[in-house]
Amino acid sequence: MGDMLMEDAETNAAQADAALAKPPQANRGTVIRPRSGWAFINVGELWRYRELLFFLTWRDVKIRYKQSLLGITWAVIQPTLYMVVFTIIFGKMAKVPTDGIPYPLFSFSALILWNFYAVGIAQAGNSLLMSSPLVTKVYVPRLTIPFASVGSALFDFFVAFSVLLLVMVFYINFSSADTSGVIVGPIMLMVFPILFLTILLALGVGTMLAALNVAYRDFKHTIPFLVQLWMFSTPAIYMSVNEPSAEASTPSVTQQDANAAKTETEVKAENPVVQNEAGGAADAELGIWAYVKKTLQLNPMNGLIASFRAALLGHPLPWKELGYSTLMVILGFIFGCMYFYRLEPKFADII
Amino acid sequence: MAPRIKVENISKCYRIGQKSASGNDPRYRMLRDVLMDAIKAPIRNLRSGAALGRVEEFWxxxxxxxxxxxxxxxxxxxxxxxxxxxxxxxxxxxxxxxxxxxxxxxxxxxxxxxxxxxxxxxxxxxxxxxxxxxxxxxxxxxxxxxxxxxxxxxxxxxxxxxxxxxxxxxxxxxxxxxxxxxxxxxxxxxxxxxxxxxxxxxxxxxxxxxxxxxxxxxxxxxxxxxxxxxxxxxxxxxxxxxxxxxxxxxxxxxxxxxxLGTTTGQRDLTDPTIARGGTGKAKFEHIELKNLAGASAGKLGMGDGIHFHTVVNADQEIRGAFINFIISDSRGDLITIIHGSDQGDTTFDLVPGKRQTVDCRLPRLNLHPGIYAVSIEIRSGYNLKAVDHVERAVDFEIIPADVFGTGKHPKKAQKIFLESEWSVTPV
Known part of the structure; x- marks a missing residue:
């Protein structure tokens, strides 16, 4: 509706132009000046080019599925295979804590969000180099190019998401004494703001990678590595990162794990990994875990994935982590776009 | 009325010649170079002092x-x-x-x-x-x-x-x-x-x-x-x-x-700013267009003959070299190539440090009035590769003339004219 109004206004202006043969739309002008330093997004310009953003996204989606044998199922296969592997390794062999959620559901709900993020930033990172004519031969707001890459990853996300919904139906009445499946409730609506935050983060990180990729020719080799590393720094994907003490719903599983860890640590107690004045080996172990956890909190994806899963399954949200991630997402988005804008004037000269 | 486009004192500078640690073109910077530069910078600062950071600018x-x-x-x-x-x-x-x-x-x-x-x-x-x-x-x-x-x-x-x-x-x-x-x-x-x-x-x-x-x-x-x-x-x-x-x-x-040096009909080609292609083993030094009377001429009448005169200097020995004159119109469309090896044996050997002149005469140039460009090239008879190539080395203008002796000119929008003999016979 808004679009139609805008277009109508434009055609009206064009007709008025033709009728009066006078310069209309003086506000539509362009002022060209040297640019340097830090700036932020030109929202008005992005809005004018919203159709281009749509077409570029549509192009990416279309091309990806046009000549592939498996077509749209690609979007589902990748997280599904990860889920199978994770279920075997982490669920069956390592028996990591999952807050009592069945492992396939636990990992799949995280993996589709992670997959969106990983594909989004990797595609966005390579997007400018892939469409260099759009940079050197015509002017479009360059931000639309990495944004469209994230947009096409979002399309994949929704395909996988619909499969996840089917899986969830299977787990709806699954809750029992020590397991919990899907609990339908209004908290589920939190999925959308959390998804929105993930999109913002993917946009911020993706644009920054895209700019770095143009500025430094060997940067593209680091992107797959970076994505891989980031996944391992996001333990929320494959295990519960809740503190054992805060584990009210499923004390049995985590308590066992903690005990096992305790005895293991007691054996190598003389190894002073962390100075702990209390001297207890179990405390030392918890100290390390707390330290690791604090470090991993710098990674906003942990909080986003844990919250996404909790909201999706109707479980209580880890509000503290989510709040922290929100802050990091906003900072990441602003910094990513500002960095992109800083390098943008040089793109056409160096790409 | 306010102008639609107003351009004021626009300048654009590109930086060239700045080398990074690995000697790569600065346009293609590598993350590796940035890291290496950061490590090397203190040492280099000590060693070369003022020479550092000399960037050539190109406006x-x-x-x-x-x-x-x-x-x-x-x-x-x-x-x-x-x-x-x-x-x-x-x-x-x-x-x-x-x-x-x-x-x-x-x-x-x-x-x-x-x-x-x-x-x-x-x-x-x-x-x-x-x-x-x-x-x-x-x-x-x-x-x-x-x-x-x-x-x-x-x-x-x-x-x-x-x-x-x-x-x-x-x-x-x-x-x-x-x-x-x-x-x-x-x-x-x-x-x-x-x-x-x-x-x-x-x-x-x-x-x-x-x-x-x-x-x-x-x-x-x-x-x-x-x-x-x-x-x-x-x-x-x-x-x-x-x-x-x-x-x-x-x-x-x-x-x-x-x-571009058009109307004088001659051009000094030793100017280093002239863009040229080829291997560079030999170079054109001069080109001159003359009429058939031997006078230098940038303007010729329709149907006149033309005489191309070039001076070539070689750095290396080239056997069986030949020259092509490429004539195109002002739009850059190719009209014809006067090919130095197709029309009889016109190949010659180039000896290092020895200048040679090459002349080519066309008895009649059937071109319409307009401006035409001559590009020239030397090719090696051995592998046919271009040794020197100068795009649009010289231009000439054809001015209208009564070529058919009828007082009528051929109509515009044509490139060449051909003489013809007609006969009309009742059967």
């Missing part, structure tokens, strides 16, 4: 100012490297100026390349929408002109075929058709007309003319002097980044052509 444009009013069509003329494309890239916002500013009033459309953003896997229909939106058209604008675009490109039958199955000509036609239907107040056009077959070129020129007449503001960069004079009443001449002249396109074109 692609300096202090260019002009204005264009609504409905005007302005041509930008200049030799290669004069800064034409840089100027267009600044006005389209592709790159930013180092100094100065420009104000453009109205929506700006640019056409620096035909079919930007075309994707081979997408169909013609899909690419029209994609390309149109890249050029700044709204979806409803594209929809309303869709049939016209398809019709103009002449690809109705293939509209649902992926563009990768199109011939290169079809791709170009489709790209131009989309661009030609851009309905914006300001159009910036680079030399995209030199594409497609002759018929399509004429169609493009017609469309361009229509655009220029329709009250839109057009900036047009071209080497095609005929198109410049045809489409734009006014032109500016750029030379090494400076604005040399701002006048009627007729004056600008003639100044431009005379600066």
């Amino acid at each position: 692609s444009l300096s202090d260019v100012s002009f204005e264009v009013n609504e409905g005007d069509a302005l041509a930008i003329v200049g030799a290669n490297g004069a800064g034409k494309s840089t100027l267009l890239k600044i006005l389209t916002q592709i790159t930013t100026p180092t100094k100065g500013h420009a104000d453009l009033k109205g929506r700006v459309g640019s056409l620096l390349e035909v079919g930007t953003g075309f994707h081979p896997e997408l169909t013609g229909r899909e690419n029209i929408f994609l390309n149109g939106s890249i050029l700044g058209m709204t979806r409803s604008e594209i929809k309303s002109q869709f049939d016209e675009i398809v019709d103009f490109a002449g690809i109705e039958k293939f509209i649902e075929t992926p563009v990768k199955r199109y011939s290169s000509g079809m791709k170009v036609r489709l790209g131009f058709a989309v661009a030609a239907h851009l309905d914006l107040e300001i159009l910036l056009i680079d030399e995209v007309l030199a594409v497609g077959d002759a018929e399509f070129q004429r169609k493009c020129l017609g469309k361009m003319d229509q655009v220029a007449q329709s009250g839109r503001t057009v900036l047009f960069v071209s080497h095609n002097m005929a198109a410049v004079e045809n489409l734009c009443p006014r032109a500016i001449l750029l030379d090494h980044g400076r604005l040399l002249m701002d006048s009627t396109s007729r004056d600008v074109v003639s100044t431009y052509l005379s600066r």
